[in-house]
Amino acid sequence: MAAMKAHVWVMPKQTVLDPQGQTIQHALASLGFSAVRDVRHGKFFVLELNGLSREDAQKLVERIAKDVLANPVIEDFRFEILD
């Protein structure tokens, strides 16, 4: 029941265009970094959780990721719970 952390990654779905990632890839190419063939740009969240069991933390973070942090129409998410 101590403090826990959660990491949440939110990325554009593979089938969805990622204009920010493409812009970065083009910028890198114009700077001479042509070895970078593709860039995907996403969000990363670190949550600090208090007073939850690991099981409850799993459920809570999944719900928060799905309902608040990600837009499931165009984004995928994954998360991990750290003790």
Added chain:
Amino acid sequence: MAAMKAHVWVMPKQTVLDPQGQTIQHALASLGFSAVRDVRHGKFFVLELNGLSREDAQKLVERIAKDVLANPVIEDFRFEILD
């Protein structure tokens, strides 16, 4: 020398306010998710690299993270290279 991936995390420095993270934390609290005590909001990038040795990929990604993806005045970064 095959295709490789790199993951790059860019986060606000611990000493820097994170207004986006705070906004999300307040929103979560008002939605009843009071177990979430703190939120830090960062960026996550997936780079696809071609034709580099692992050592060159390390150097390249570190340079890109430092010079392009992160603002070292207010952000920290870390990265990993995946085969």
